[in-house]
Amino acid sequence: MKTSIDYGNLMHRAMRGLIREVLEDVAEHGLPGDHHFFITFDTTHPDVELAQWLTDRYPTDMTVVMQHWYENLDVGEDGFSVTLNFGDAPEPLYIPYDAIKTFVDPSVEFGLRFETQEEDEQSLAALPDEDDTPDTEADGAEDKHDAEVVSLDSFRK
Template sequence: MAKDELGYDRIVERQLRGVAREVLLQVGSKGLPGDHHFYITFRTDYPGVSIGPTLKAQFPKEITIVLQHQFWGLEVTDEAFAVTLSFSGKHERLHVPFDALVSFTDPSVKFGLQFELKNQQVELQPADKPAPGAAKDEAPTALPKKSETKPAETNGGGDAKPATIIALDNFRKKH
């Protein structure tokens, strides 16, 4: 089998991260439309991630944030996004390079993306617990291990409709 000298994996990965970037750009300029909201999981130990020391101590490897009702100052660049969230009643500014993303989901439309991290082995680990005192819409949590993750079987109306999860592995040739 020929070696992929064009780097299709890298190209597809970059484009999938571009979907998250484009969505956050729209939300940053126009706000969240309808029932849309996002669960964004990222590696807290990835180079360029900036979170407060308390959050870093609670979530040394990975955290999932929710962008829904209470977030402020969403700024998006080509390489990263920054947002202020409330954790235990305290506002924290987060800076997250897109390369640190593990997953990006919008449960309102059953859409999700899972990413590979560049130059790092990723093992998803559940967090021990969410930040104490954090409100439901603000609670940082870690997603279950990939093998434990199951797409939602139904939407709010009870109609059977599988979630759309797109992972880079879908585009890789199996050896």
């Protein structure tokens, strides 16, 4: 029997399902209105597929934009493939959902950020002990005990 509920992984799976559903709709109907996506992903993920010159240029992570020119969008159970234009050179990519770090649609100020377990552990290590936490917040400091699942601030105009 489990000793706890893994809310973090459940939330990540749900958020990745949302991305999949959005991409399925775009594959079927195209991007509506001013919608477009900035997708940052981990290029070191073992299932990512991209040209060697892109891997060389982006050895850890890469942000792609799906807006005016994309083709062959194929959305699968574990990831999606798409052909994007890099300086008049069309390149096919395969991005597993597990490799996605951020998914942003700035046209509606929507964004998702996925934190790795390592980042979560670093955040937890940086939290003060309960005994050291003041009863009230001072100088506008944020409560460091709240988990940040969705952050839009860095994408606002």
